[in-house]
Amino acid sequence: MNKNLLIIGFVWPEPKSSAAGGRMMQLIEVFQNDGYSITFASPCAKSDNAFNLESIHVSQVSIELNSSSFDVFVKSLNPDVVLFDRFMMEEQFGWRVTEQCPNAVKVIDTEDLHCLRKGRQQAFKDGNSFDTSYLFNDIAKREIASIYRSDLSLIISEAEMDILKNQFKVDASLLLYLPFMLDAISEEKINALPKFKDRSHFITIGNFLHEPNYNAVLYLKETIWPLIRKQLPKAELHIYGAYASQKVNQLQNEKQGFLIKGFAEDVNEVMQNAKVCLAPIRFGAGLKGKLVDAMNNGTPCVTTTFGAEGVFGDLDFNGFIEDNPEEFVENTIKLYNNVGLWNEKQKIGFSIVNKRFSKTDFQNKFLNRLEETAKHLSEKRLNNFTGQMLQHHTLQSTKFMSKWIEAKNKD
Template identity: 70%
Template sequence: MAKNLLIIGYVWPEPKSSAAGTRMLQIIQLFQADNYSITFASPCAKSANAFNLESIGVKPVAIELNHSSFDGFVRNLNPNVVLFDRFMMEEQFGWRVLEQCPEALRILDTEDLHGLRKGRQLALKTGEPFSLNYLFNDTAKREIASIYRCDLTLIISEAEINLLKTDFKVPESLLLYLPFLLDKISNSDIEKLPKFEKRTDFVSIGNFLHEPNYNAVLYLKETIWPLIRKQLPKAQLLVYGAYVPQKVNQLHNEKDGFLIKGFAQEVSNVMQNAKVCLAPLRFGAGLKGKLVDAMQFGTPCVTTSIGAEGMFGKLESNGFVENDPKEFVNKCVALYSDEKIWMEKQQNGFDIINTRFQREYFQKQFLKRVEETTKQLFTHRLNNFTGQMLQHQHMQSTKYMSKWIEEKNK
């Protein structure tokens, strides 16, 4: 029996620009391994960095926001599974999917918890400790409502699974842990990587459309890097990222060794030639793709507790986790200068990838859960009264706003 998947994307996947793009391709590969025919639809305009989905057998379709043309499209496609890329897409299209294809399994991929990231950003701005007062923000309320309206939600971080269960009281039956899905790093792969003495420079990388990345680079420029240069006056920091705005380009200073390099065509080349990766993130959520890249290519990292969250489990990190700026700098210098420490931390990174993010294990778990939930969909939904309540017409402000906009645009 043919199985059809519709993915409704917030943006078109850009694996060279962001970890979100890489994750989306990993999810596509999961479904393809179970012989799904896949359509990827998005209301977003494509950029030059968009991945060629047709090259991997996925059909791309442009759709419109607030337009009934989607109703006919999804009804004719009649997918078995619909996956929403971030809660905003579920808000926009979830009610239409429910009306036209009520038997389709609805899955939400959060990417990371937007409400958690927003709450941490608000706390940082006020200078106050992060608390439930900041966590229970308007973005979180919308996101949790979306989780309840869906049959299954993919969560990339164990820390976020625990937060959803403990602080938001979301039933475990609605959640599935699905981290980055990676191939094993073999000894032969490791042997091919440049050694300590062949590597130079610090590196920082991140998509600048993502606010935590800009904040981290500004923090590097104003606080961290001047202290590193005092101890390592000849060191350089290479800053890479997609969609570099002018306010970041203005931070470029060759005299200080603070170099804005822009878009990285091949992250592998950038990362494996660097000696240390810096990720002083002060707010954010989810798993950090930059740390995964660093571990895969043997580059130890110094990051914060925000950056490390959900990444290492009970294993030793691939570098150091420090929130105090002076200690952060001291650990940067130690990694950069001491080959023994550097090699130990590099090996930790390989162990983490090979232990915690193996594609084969999570693929089996994921496909099994999708199959089980599909078979028991009626009972599964019956046990989710909160989700039924949030589908009720009096709660669907997004639906009626969309209908109003459509009428207004006629």
């Protein structure tokens, strides 16, 4: 029997613009491989970078916020599984799904823990160390409530699994560790990649709408790059990313080799041309797609503790992890100039992708867990009293606020 999946997207997927877009395409592939018919719905306007989902046989539907038209739509579709793209979509549409399709399994793809990212950003802004006073913020209250109201939440990083279980005391039965799901890197692919001598310059990449990425570029401009350039006067830093605004473009300095390249049509091509990837992330959460793209293309990296979080596990790094700017620069120079070290770090990157992000392993784990959740749905919900309580209280306020907005819009 054909199974139906409804994905409610915060945005339309843009795999060429962000790691989040790539992640969504990976999830779609998992469900398609398991025989699901997929409908992707979003209240967001489509940009030119949005992937044409219909080209891979996924139905595309525009939906409205605060409108009972969604109730009619979802009841008619009658999905077996509803995947909310980030907790905000569960807040908006979760109660409607519960009312119209009570037997649908509700899954959140968190992308990253928003409360963690925002808390770290605020601590950075305040010049303070990050602690629970920053973690337990208002976004956390909303995000954790969404996780409890759902049947399963997909967590992209082991570090975030630990925070949810140990800091927020969320029961492990509501969570599933599901990182990026990647094809294995074969010897054939490795041999076809450009070698050390065929590469030049540095690269950094990331969607500029994402504040940690813009901040990292600013940090490169003001602190890191002048120190690198002093020792490598002919080197260039190529900065790629979607949605480069005027404040980003004005950072360009050709004389200093600090070049804003903008949107990368093919991340693999630009990554393979570069010798070293720089990612001095000073706050953030989740997995950094730029590091995974770099490893996939044989480009060693220099990053920070926040940049590396959740990527390497117990394995060695495909470059260096440094928070001190002087040491960051020292190791960057070392990696850029030393072919033996570069080759060693490149090899480690291939090993990390193959051991920690195996598509086959994680696809199977996810589908098995989903099947188990669907089979024991009533029992799981009964055992999740906090979720029942939040369905009863929180969603009533969300529901009536939405109905009030809808009525107001009709005036």
